[in-house]
Amino acid sequence: MIKDFLSCYIRPSPRHVEKRILRLVQHAWGNVPFYRSKMENAGITLADIKCLDDYVNKFPKTTSAEYRSYQQSTNSKGLIDVRLRPEELIEDRSSGSSGITISIHRTLRENEINRGRALWHLIRAGLRPWHRILAVLPPLQMARSDSTFQLFGIFRRTTVNYTMPIQEIVELIQRTEINVIYGQKSFIRLIADYFSTHGIPAPKLELLIPGAEKVSESDRKFFFDTFHPTRYCEFYGATETYLIATRLQNNYQPDYKAVFFSLVDTKLFDDLTSGSILVTSLINEAQPVLKIELGDRILARNYDKLYELGTTIVEVEGRNNDYLVLPNGDRISGATFYATLEYFPFMRQFKIVQESVDDCTVFLKISESSEENLTQVEGILMRLFEGKIRYKIKYVEDIPMDPNGKTRILTSNIDRPQIFAH
Structure with a gap:
């Protein structure tokens, strides 16, 4: 792991990334039946993938739902290198944000690379060996053992998960x-809420790193107001690829030594490009991850500088399926609600x-319920919804997490054809 840690200081070149991807495609064609079948169904062979541009534009994508469904039906057979035995690999499982748990199998070497x-x-974010660390993890990802450094008493951490009582965690902190x-x-937000609502002085943190889901501007403000961190960072990642990018300042910087990404269904906004992200792991060979659409x-x-590794991520806008479906079939995206409601400093x-196509409920947790604040937020919601869908507003003390420990800001059980999206 120490060698892998030190290798991170060497910046990858575009040629190195291209060669690595071409090697992974060759490996998948010869040893991973799932991807060979995908390529054959798309009418391409190895001869069609000669450069990075070919990979981005010709290699078939796989949605996360398709990948998970295939894994569930085959117990990972066909996704793993046929020369390896799954029981000899290290299994990493997600908490199932889609409702279907995913497993990624890695060799000991691949696991050590990820740890490093x-x-x-x-x-790089600011962690030091002497810090007293709390790691907030999903139950399935609770550490089974200490790393090499932790065995020697440095970078020791306490792990907690969202099934544990908040009060116990606050007392532990x-x-x-x-x-x-x-x-x-x-x-982490629930922990911050507990300190705030119970009038308990929160610790001033040396470092705070939220991740695992979208972090909004209101989240960031609340974290700073509560913990006053000296250093702040955000991690964006997925079980399929591990860490994808880190946000130290205004943008997320992709980890091009471990991950490559491209976009589909793109839209241009001045000098920015919005799209659905497709990720490729440059580490996984035991169970390759090639152009997976995370959602x-x-x-x-x-x-436009993607092939030069010059692309950065400004923001994770949200899930592709975060839409409110209107009675006429139109949709309002979750990103619209983010942009609208995060404007208010008291939010x-x-x-x-949304339980039916005709109406929806908006749950709001606000810090200051003055008449002026209520008038502002209710006015903007009226402009969003009036004449489109019936709605009601409920002011609440808490908005509980979803069963997977995350919090989706929009839940719709309606499946209607799209006419256009706002």
Whole structure:
């Protein structure tokens, strides 16, 4: 792991990334039946993928739902290198944000590479060996063992998950004088809420790193108001590829030594490009991950410099399927609600729930319920909804997490054809 950590200081070249991807495609064609079948069904062979542009434009994409469904039906057979035995690999499972758990199998070597890279990103963000660390993780990703560094007493961490009582975690933070927190955003937010609502002084953190889901501007403001972190960073990643990008300042910087990405269904906004992200792991060979569509829409800068590794991610806009379906079949995207409701400095949290095509409920958690604030937020919601769909507003003390420990801001059980999206 130490060697992998040190290798992170070497910036990858576009040619190195291209050669690695071509090698992975060759490997998948020869040893991974799922991808060979995908290529054959698309009418292409190895001869058609000669450069990075060929890979981006010709290699078939796979949606996360398709990948998960195939895995469920075959128990991973066909996704893993046929020369390897799954029981000899390390299995990493997600908490199932789509409702279907996904498993990624890695060799010990691939797992060590990921550990080394994670440590490098944490240190780059500001983590130091003497910090008292709290890691907020999904239950399925709770550490089974300490890393090499932790066995020697440095970078030691306490792990918690969203099934544990908040009060116990807050008491643990106070008792052990935690000064670094990283992990799942929604649960970190619940911890911050507990400090705030119970009038308990929150610790001033040396470092705070939320991730695992979209972090909004209102999230960031609330974290700063509560924990006053000296250093702040965000991680964007997925079980399929591990860490994808880190946000140290205004943009997310992709980890091009470990991941390559491209966009589909793109829209241009001045010098920015919005699209659905397709990710490729440059590490996974035991179970390759090639052009998987995660279901996230992102906003990218300098997308025309993708092949030069010059593209950065400005924002993770939200899930592709975050839409409110109107009675006439039109849709309003979750991103619209983000952009509209995050404008208010008193907005702490919100969620839109649609159980029928004719009406929806907007749940709002606000910090100051003055008449002026209520008038503002109700006025803008009226402009969004009036004449389009019946709606009601409920002001609440808490908005609970979803069963997977995350919090979707828009839940719609309606499946109607799209005419256009706002």
